[in-house]
Amino acid sequence: MNSRLVRLVLFFCLCLPGLPGPALAADAGAPAHPMQVVVSILPAAYLAERVGGERVRVETLVQPGHNPHTYVPTPLQMARLANARIFFRIGVPFEAALITKLRRTVPDLTIIDLQEGIELLPAEESDEEHHDHRDDLDPHSWLDPNLARLQAERIHAGLVALDPPGRQAYDRNLAELRKDLQEIDRTLRTILAPLAGQTIYVFHPAYGYFCRAYGLKQKAINVQGKETGARHLARLIEEAQREGVRVIFVQPQFSEKTAATIAEAIGGSVVALDPLAYDYLDNLKAMARRIAAARPAGE
Known part of the structure; x- marks a missing residue:
């Protein structure tokens, strides 16, 4: 009878608000501030x-x-x-x-x-620019x-x-x-392995490390934060058509205007990638799937 009473007292003590229980043990070392x-x-x-x-x-x-x-x-x-x-x-x-x-x-x-x-990789530059940014x-x-x-x-x-x-x-x-x-x-690696060696067209050259890690190449429309010149734009359209590109990847931090111009010229579309998203793991997976969907292996 006494042991039963002890168990009941312990049970009610653990249920009272403000009293620490076993579930809070993991937080015991966390600082107040x-x-x-x-x-x-x-x-x-x-x-x-x-x-x-x-x-x-x-x-x-x-x-x-x-x-x-x-x-x-x-x-x-x-x-x-x-x-x-x-x-x-x-x-x-x-x-x-x-x-x-x-x-x-x-x-x-x-x-x-x-x-x-x-x-670190060197920052990409446009073929039209000849200033010295070797240290970038x-x-x-x-x-x-x-x-x-x-x-x-x-x-x-x-x-x-x-x-x-x-x-x-x-x-x-x-x-x-x-x-x-x-x-x-x-x-x-599983998602992108079939695309090894292929080139993705991006507005901003943010994907050099991503591409290097997974056997891809990037070709950027906008480099050094400057407007794309007419000659460079024409060359990009020609190259994209020759390579059968159907998607230009954009990101929410930049205007889509130039990318949309190229996409229209090649009969393609723009697709968003966000290199600055918070949900890091899911974002990388989403990026890989969008790239894979846009550029099927063997195309």
Whole structure:
């Protein structure tokens, strides 16, 4: 009888609000105030949130629809940067001026380059341009999930350095993310293997790392952020017709006008890809499927 009474008392205690139970044990080590983390773009936010979990609060500067080539942080975002612990940069153009300012105004802010240790591709240039941009590099490395894994490891190292008590949680989160990145890499290889060696026509040259990883080539309509010249446009139309291209890939951060002109000339269509989408894994899979559907093997 006594043992039954003890069990009943324990049951009601666990059901009372405000009393911790076994289900909350996993959250016991989470800090009352998460670390303030800032990133430039949504794919980096995805990686930071996956690695940081409940121990971080991530602020993304470039919101959906905005262009990181021309972006200027808002006053509110600058204020949040002033209160942040760490900023993960990823090489997009607006960061250079921002970081110069941050080093002067927020000297205690930890800044970590997610591209450190990655061999970057040169940025593409139009055949019509002859200025010297040999030092320009393509920042879109996150579109290769194998490179995204390296970036996640950089995030992990940065978080552990500032929050040593969170190491166990960060280790666990990174291990889970690595598995997901390996799985999406296998999925993309399966989807894109039949297209090996083929060329995709894109408005903006954001897919160099993605194409290199999966045996494709990209041909860009717009390079260096400039309007496409008539001669270059005519050559692109001729090449697309010769290669049997039926789809021009666009992205929501840029106007579709020039791409639509080419698509109309070749009797094709425009299809959207978004290299800056937040839902990183599903977005890569969607990109691969759209590319595969637009360019069937053997065409």
